[in-house]
Amino acid sequence: MAGVQQVPVHVEVALQPSCALEFSEIEQEVRRLIHGGGSTTIRDGPIDVSTSRVLSENVLTAKVTGLTDSGVDKVPFWHCDPCVHAFQLSPCGVEREVLDGDGDGEDVAAFDQWVLPAQELEGLWESLLLEDTIKAQLLDYATSALLFSDRQVSKHIISWNRVVLLHGPPGTGKTSLCKALAHKLAIRLGGRFQAAQLLEINAHSLFSKWFSESGKLVGRLFGHIAELAEDESTLVCILVDEVESLTTARSAAMSGNEPSDAVRVVNAVLTQIDSLRARDNVLVLTTSNVSKAIDLAFVDRADIKMLIGLPGVQARYSILQSCLAELMRTGIIDPPQHVPDCASELVRTALHTSCDMGVLAPARIGEGFIQLSYFGVLLFKTVGMSSATGCRVMSMGILLLQVAALAQGLSGRALRKLPFQAHAFFVHRSSTTLHHYLDALLQAVRTELQRRAQLETGSPV
Template sequence: MSLLKPTLHVEVSVKAGMVDRANVVQLRNDVKQWLTADFVTVQIGHDFSAELSDSRLANLIEGIEVVDYTGPPTVDGDCYHVRGIALDVQTYTLKAENERDPRRSISQADDSELAQARVLQLPSIALKDEWNSLVFDDALPARLLRYMTRMVGMMKQPGLNLSTFNWNRLCLLHGPPGSGKSTLCRALAQQLSIRLGDSFPNATLIEINTNAMLSKYFGESGKLIGATFEKITAMAQDQRALICVVMDEVETIAGSRERSTSGAECNDGMRATNQLLTALDRLRHLPNVIVLCTSNLIGAIDQAFLDRVDIKQLIPSPSPAAIYNIFRSCLNELVRSSLVDAAAMQVSSCTTTARRVVSRSTSTGSSSPAKPIKRSKTLASSSSPEPWTVISAPEIPTYSEMLVRWVNQPQSPGRRVWALAQKCEGFSGRTLRRLPILGLAMYTWGGDCSLDDAITALEAAVNQELLAKGTAHVEVKVEVE
């Protein structure tokens, strides 16, 4: 296969128990045929399940998403012509935590309260939303996923002499707190298990609890690390199992040995680091193991550990465009879940005076997504036959739509959110995901809350956060009625 063969990666989520292994190939072919026959172009990120015309497929499938494109850059942005491109269709069924092989833990037999690692079968229902919840520029998660897929794929090449290459399949995500490192590690493990499902029918996530590794008993940390990695090595003996090891805050057990010898600190940390390095060297010979680590203190990590890392990736705080998309997803979720009233629309009079009127939705179903208004609509009034014109749909537009259609309309929801996003540069993803709902809780009183009210509440929460950070002397003005 050529390195540059353009490929569209399609993920098909199959309903539990609907397709056995023997019929998976047939299902993939059917999906390929359906996509090629029914579509000229497809867009990355689009879920096709609603368009499934074939009722037999619709009965088997939960979702079909075109998740990624690999190959030389094209001019059409996110849109790709289906014909003339290879379709890599992967099928998977999400595993529930309470299934036959539930989340369990690796722990010392004599100290069961202390779980050194949590074990989760992949792909897991518990991680199903993590990948799509992350917003980064330059398709950073997709790029990392490609590197790792290629890494693991190449290691499986028959006849490849592994000892020729010094390759640990070790990836370190580092960056400021709350930038999404831990979430990205788990999401990468989940996506790898789907993308590599053909080569590895079984996949397991092992999340090492680095804090639990630092034993309360002096001198025990090294032993705990050694024992945990022995168990991981034993699990990896099954060549058809992909093992994704995640070590969060890895500096806890991979701290600089120079530091621990220079100060008056005990050398337990040094033993832990030594043991970890030895364990990693052993894992290197197992082509089905991938290790993902995070740290926000890269300067505190031991040089020998850093030297073993194949991919060091800085995960920065979100850019203003990413912040816009984070706020957009939060606000649209508030609308979708009916916490914010989708039907409470901001309207303006045809005359110069603008007023707010609320139009009730006839549908009260909380689970149905809000339907965006596609065309301009006129509401009746007693004083004048056509006094009101809807100026905004009850959801936040995409970033590009906002730039094209709303950027010169400072009162439109999209433009207001964009103004806020620019103010929030430097905020962590964690803070950003909190502010829309925090704003709603702090600055509204329940009842009919429109999208404009929710944005006003978000503004107040942002100003409050800026005040707390001491970066702006702004007065928190609560304007929500």
């Protein structure tokens, strides 16, 4: 539409393995479906392709993605400029390369390798619920890094290494985010690269007790990477986990606690990473659980250093809400009930009014119904909620918000274990209502926090 600023909307279309259609045919049909589908607004989520014979016969899934990551809730369809990414998922699983233990009986994992986009990584990006616009920033960074390479920007004038460092506490999703980013780039940059590979390296395994073998491993590993990168039509993503091991090994060697060739191995790794700078199709993704232990020589090489911290109350709410939705899908919570998402006016009001547990704590489950605090009643009045059904839905949101607020300090990994713990220890039946599951979830959080306190103090709390 003339004079109207268009908003790029990414549409990812996973094709059937048997699909032989040209990309242009898929793109044209998706555009027709979006602009003529009858919806006035475009949001993140699945696209119904059943009304299109072409798509229904050739497409596994189609979805709009990336709006929420950029802080956008919806886009009017007349502002929408669909960017269609059609791809086929690789059914090949992970392949593991190991280093022989030199007669010691132990093998050391050298790296894991995936062909991208990988079937086992599909949906991982959307499942990661992080604060702010972290995911959008990572996509923008990677896109700009490759653009600068394609435009042949002089690296002598403007420096970028295509090295990312994600650091933060364990369990916050750093490794998963790196894998999901590689998978997402393989989809988004499908028009730029004909193929994509992900290699995951555990830095700790590079500095095993066989330091002479570690040297061989580094050489073999980066030789393999160089072979892959020789094909400029292949995107090669390298994930180095526990990158702080570089510092640990070098420090130990400097203090005389490890063989001197450990220093040579560490320096060899850094030199090999530097050599990848000349490869425009290589992206290095690294993680660290111990920010203060990261080698400064490596930190200086990273273009972006991003903290992936513990989830805030809104992210905790969204994570637990997604878990409840999965339990409803499988019938463990029955009957299914709507739980308001974090975008709802009630949850926004509650978050902005107070996230203090002293305010939220009075909301609890009674005998088959929810007893709401005075604060909850005020919230209902604030958002104009009056119907009985609406009150029940919003009461679920208030109670889940209470659980999320109580779970402060838990990582995303720990949060996703809570629904299982709630069922195992407090539900005691194959299925139950949402009311009772939320009550069990609240007990599970309290128990988890108590047991963590016992671990720290070494005594009952």
